Each structure stands twice: as structure tokens, then as C-alpha cells.
Amino acid sequence: MDGKEVAVVVQEKIKKQTAEWIKRTGQTPKLTAVVVGKNAASQFYVRSKKKAAMEVGFISEIIELPAKVTEVELLACIKELNQDVTVHGILVQLPLPQHIDEHKVICQIDVYKDVDGFHPEQVGALSIGLNGLAPCTPAGIIELLKYYKIKISGKHAVVIGRSNIVGKPIANMLLKLDATVTITHSQTQNLAEITRGADILIVSIGQPHFLTADLVKEGAVVIDVGINRTEAGKLIGDVDFEGVKEKVFAITPVPGGVGPMTISMLLDNTLVAFKRIVSVENKEK
Numbered sequence: 001m002d003g004k005e006v007a008v009v010v011q012e013k014i015k016k017q018t019a020e021w022i023k024r025t026g027q028t029p030k031l032t033a034v035v036v037g038k039n040a041a042s043q044f045y046v047r048s049k050k051k052a053a054m055e056v057g058f059i060s061e062i063i064e065l066p067a068k069v070t071e072v073e074l075l076a077c078i079k080e081l082n083q084d085v086t087v088h089g090i091l092v093q094l095p096l097p098q099h100i101d102e103h104k105v106i107c108q109i110d111v112y113k114d115v116d117g118f119h120p121e122q123v124g125a126l127s128i129g130l131n132g133l134a135p136c137t138p139a140g141i142i143e144l145l146k147y148y149k150i151k152i153s154g155k156h157a158v159v160i161g162r163s164n165i166v167g168k169p170i171a172n173m174l175l176k177l178d179a180t181v182t183i184t185h186s187q188t189q190n191l192a193e194i195t196r197g198a199d200i201l202i203v204s205i206g207q208p209h210f211l212t213a214d215l216v217k218e219g220a221v222v223i224d225v226g227i228n229r230t231e232a233g234k235l236i237g238d239v240d241f242e243g244v245k246e247k248v249f250a251i252t253p254v255p256g257g258v259g260p261m262t263i264s265m266l267l268d269n270t271l272v273a274f275k276r277i278v279s280v281e282n283k284e285k
């Protein structure tokens with residue numbers, strides 16, 4: 001499954017819709033990314049997000065804060081963005097330095113501008129099957145499965161990893177689409193037995209080439225969410241792609257699988273947030 005190709009298709013749709021909404025409302029969607037410190041990967045991701053946002057016709061800015069910014073200062077920065085009527089989407093790039101409480105920061109973001117879908121209110125909405133803004137990586141995975149017409153309903157989906165960004169939300173989204181879902185993690189007993197029973201396997205544990213062919217059922221669909229760098233600087237996933245690819249029905253590569261979809265879904269969430277905000281503003285007039 002080619003995430004780069006699907007990301008382009010999604011972004012073309014967003015670009016077209018953006019132009020229509022700008023024409024109709026006279027306003028332009030604006031995405032603001034906040035990044036703390038000089039983490040090279042975080043800097044790269046926020047720049048990629050800004051570039052992609054501008055390519056679809058949004059306004060986008062990056063607010064760079066020093067690694068030693070205090071939690072109070074970061075919360076104040078978000079408060080300002082919440083109040084700025086020209087900003088429709090806010091994201092704080094993760095991870096944050098250890099002295100900052102990530103949950104406090106996420107909770108500070110106006111839920112209507114939370115284009116990462118990390119706010120507890122959005123997480124709650126997702127868990128009871130309501131439409132909110134879903135976290136971008138899981139939303140990208142669902143988009144890929146749909147694009148390649150992979151049947152989800154009635155299938156056994158196994159998620160390896162229980163993070164708030166990927167594991168838990170993708171489990172909820174697959175459940176909403178009528179999959180039977182098993183979440184596994186570092187303390188799971190008999191993991192191999194469970195993964196060998198999976199029709200759809202989502203691997204998100206941050207362990208290079210963890211998933212080998214012996215853990216996969218013939219004909220399964222494998223989604224690799226891992227982004228690991230080798231010492232030589234090469235990007236590799238959580239799945240042993242070469243070993244697994246012959247055995248499966250479909251598989252995502254790293255790079256070029258889920259990563260590009262994460263950015264496309266962020267743009268999609270930003271456009272949804274923009275439409276909601278300007279529609280409310282127009283009703284109030």
C-alpha cells in the first residue's frame with residue numbers, strides 16, 4: 001500500500017475544497033504548529049506539515065520555542081493561539097521536554113482547534129463512536145485501508161502497542177468499523193498466538209523489525225507505524241518488510257506508508273476545523 005500515492009490523492013481533494021471555501025467565505029484556513037526545542041525529527045515534521053499546508057492553500061506558521069521554555073510560558077502561548085480568530089488549527093509537536101506535562105498542554109488547546117485530535121474531549125467522542133477530529137496517524141491508516149478496499153467489518157484486527165497517539169485510537173476506529181479488535185502490548189502473554197490469528201495487524205511499538213514472518217498469518221494485511229532510525233541514519237519500520245511481504249495480502253512500507261498519510265489527515269482535520277469555525281461565526285452574525 002503506497003502511502004505517498006494516497007496522500008497525494010487526499011491532498012488534491014483538500015486543495016480543491018480549500019479554494020472553494022476561500023472563495024465562498026473570504027477567509028483562509030490557518031494551521032499553527034508549536035515546536036519546543038531543537039529535536040531534529042520534530043523540526044523536520046513541523047516543516048513538512050507547514051510545507052504541505054501551504055501547498056493545499058492554507059496559511060501556516062511554526063512557533064519555535066526554546067527547549068527550556070517553562071510550562072507556564074507554553075500554556076500562555078497556546079492560550080493566545082486559542083484567542084486568535086485567524087488561527088483555525090493548532091498542534092503542539094510531540095514529544096515535549098520532560099519538564100513539561102504533555103497532558104496539561106494538550107488540554108489547553110481549544111477543542112475546536114485541536115487538529116491532532118489529542119484533547120480528552122475528542123478522545124472521548126471517538127471512544128463512543130461520535131465524529132470528532134481523529135488523531136492523524138490512525139485516521140491515515142483507515143484512509144489507506146479504505147483506498148485499497150480492504151474489508152474491515154468482521155475481521156480480526158490486532159494492534160501491537162497501546163499509545164494514546166496510535167494504539168488506543170486505531171483500536172476504537174476499527175471497532176467502529178465492526179472489526180473484532182485485540183490490543184496487545186509489552187506485557188501481553190502468548191503474543192505470537194494472537195498475531196498469527198490476525199487478519200489485520202497494526203504494529204506501533206517503536207522496535208525495529210519486531211514483526212517477523214513467523215508472527216504473521218498467510219494473507220494478512222500489515223500496517224507498519226514504526227519510525228526507527230538505524231545508526232547509519234536509515235529509516236526502518238517495526239516490521240521486517242522484506243521477510244513479511246511475500247506472505248501477506250497487503251503491507252505498508254517505511255518510509256512511504258503511514259507517515260505521509262499522517263500529514264494528509266492533519267490537513268483534512270484542519271479543513272474540517274476551519275469549516276466548523278467559520279460556519280459558527282457566520283451563524284452568529
Ligand SMILES: Nc1nc2c(c(=O)[nH]1)N[C@@H](CN(C=O)c1ccc(C(=O)N[C@@H](CCC(=O)O)C(=O)O)cc1)CN2
Binds near residue numbers: 094257
Ligand atoms: N503533535 C504530534 N506529534 C507527533 C505526531 C502527531 O501526529 N502529532 N506523530 C509523530 C510524528 N509525525 C507527525 O508529527 C510524523 C511522523 C512521520 C512522518 C512521515 O512522513 N514519515 C516519512 C519519513 C520521513 C523521514 O524521512 O523521516 C515516511 O514514513 O515516509 C510524518 C509525520 C510523533 N509526534
